[in-house]
Amino acid sequence: MKQEIDALEHSMHIKDFLLAIKKKSDHITNFFLITFYIVGLLLSFFYDTWQIGVGVGGLLLIAYYSTKIILPESNLYQYVLSVVLGIFMAQFIYQMHGMFEMHFMAFIASAILITYQNWKLQIPLMLVVGIHHGLFGYYQYLGFDKVYFSQLDYMSLQAFVIHMILAGCIFSICGLWAYQFKKYSETHMELIFNKREIENQELKTANYELDRFVYSTSHDLRAPLNSMLGLIEIAKEDTTEELMLEYFKMLQGSAKKLDGFICDILDYSRNSRMEVNTELINFRELINGVTENLKFIGDNNRTVEFKIEISDDNSFYTDKNRLITILSNLISNAIRYQNSQIPNPFVCIKIETSQTETNIFIKDNGIGIDEESQSKIFGMFYRVSQESVGSGLGLYIVKEAVNKLMGNIKVQSELGTGTTFIIKIPNQQTKT
Structure with a gap:
């Protein structure tokens, strides 16, 4: 039973630790999402893409925050976040008429997702990037007007494959980091828990020995103290001198006070030791x-x-x-x-x-x-x-x-x- 309780307590500590990490990651995410939205608005100002900047960016924020509000106990919002960050990348590329450097927004998003310590969050982002690159690259190759993917006339199949392999490597590395961070956190919590268990056991042993000492000492002190009280009573009967009787009374009062104190210590010790x-x-x-x-x-x-x-x-x-x-x-x-x-x-x-x-x-x-x-x-x-x-x-x-x-x-x-x-x-x- 005790092992089950310890295991449950251990599990709760790890859960609380991971929950704290998730809350901090959520704070970071809020900052970056708002920043991404503001970047879209700034790009709209320079490239006259207000419908995309306000419309798509606003829908992405609604999708993320509504999922988080509707399912507060679920981690689904994190996977929605992964998709949202990928679509933000596509939005920026479109707003800047295929500027190649905006592809790096996907890699920034991948780094942000590491904080959640869940390697699986890299998968939705990678799928969005792959589908976006494949679909828009193909449309650009066919010559569709205003399909912005690259500032080149089109991207060759070889260049596309190399680009996706490099992107996949980056997402894989970020996923590996997320996995390693989670394993490190769990191992760190395990070490802390085990160390605390050892310290608690040592403390319990020390307290038990101290309680035994206090109980034994207090119990042994009462015997001579009761003998002293008995002798005081005998001495009081053997004298009629007022001053001596007053001294005996004071001595008796002090002895009874000490006996009461010892009894309190015994009560405390019994209460802490006994089931x-x-x-x-x-x-x-x-x-x-x-x-x-x-x-x-x-x-x-x-x-x-x-x-x-x-x-x-x-x-x-x-x-x-x-x-x-x-x-x-x-x-x-x-x-x-x-x-x-x-x-x-x-x-x-x-x-x-x-x-x-x-x-x-x-x-x-x-x-x-x-x-x-x-x-x-x-x-x-x-x-x-x-x-x-x-x-x-x-x-x-x-x-x-x-x-x-x-x-x-x-x-x-x-x-x-x-x-x-x-x-x-x-x-x-x-x-x-």
Whole structure:
């Protein structure tokens, strides 16, 4: 499956690259087509061939651009372009009464077509040149009046054959260049893709090793830290001295802050390393467990009212552990950042589940988030102010967990009024 995805991605990169080349070629073509038309008008001014310059030149532009507009997804317009450029050459020869040098307009057209990196575009141009030279040369040989092909009385068969062989050589060389340029572009993209794949694999390996190191180190740090917290509690019971108790309280607060930071790092590491484990979610049970664990967090002794509204008529499947991480971080923030000016703090948790997704609303009447910070709060280590508690990883972990669940999260907030987080997570129910 992974190989198929990589192959598809590779194909898409090549397609995008060739599309960019085609767009640049189209810009060049627009310039030359307009230039060719203007040349026809200038020749009309000097040789009084306005009907040809305006009529034929205008029809050629209409043929090219109408094909491009009617069939925008097709490359047919490029083949029309090849024919149009050949007819422009015939138009110029006619306007200048068979001036031989105007045959070189076909070779200029052939060079323009190289930019599309398609050797087949040389074929229509060569056919137009061959038919034009053969037909007009024959009419001139028969003595038809005003059939302009050459300033000579007529072109001998030998001269015609040599001329066509030389023209064919030029078209073949231009076609070969177009083919070689395309092969070079594809090879170049192949090398870039392979190099990037190697770099991505090396980066993934390095990130995996780093995540393992971070997870192992953070996990090992918690054991002595928890021992330290236990010793602080024992030491507090062995003294009644106010100053020592104050020191122990400060030490305990710092240790808990460090423990919270380590827990955030562990959550981040687990989220980045672990695969999504889909299971049936019981929202009532899950919300009750989260709110029960968060009742007494923070330094504020005020009771926070939990308003819970769950509509779970449909079965919902997702990663339970990541969902707990999301809810725990958002609800704990709502509790910590209460608005002291409001007497009745609350956290409203609303769950709406459908067959395709679940919408989670977590609303509080806390201090709110200023508009400037709302676009930054999901950044790693971002803290709204120096008074903010925590590591600055909480909302970053929430965002990453939501991304792992292929969902999205939005925030609506107003200073002094409160904050609402809106999370949408798709239903990962396996169809049987």
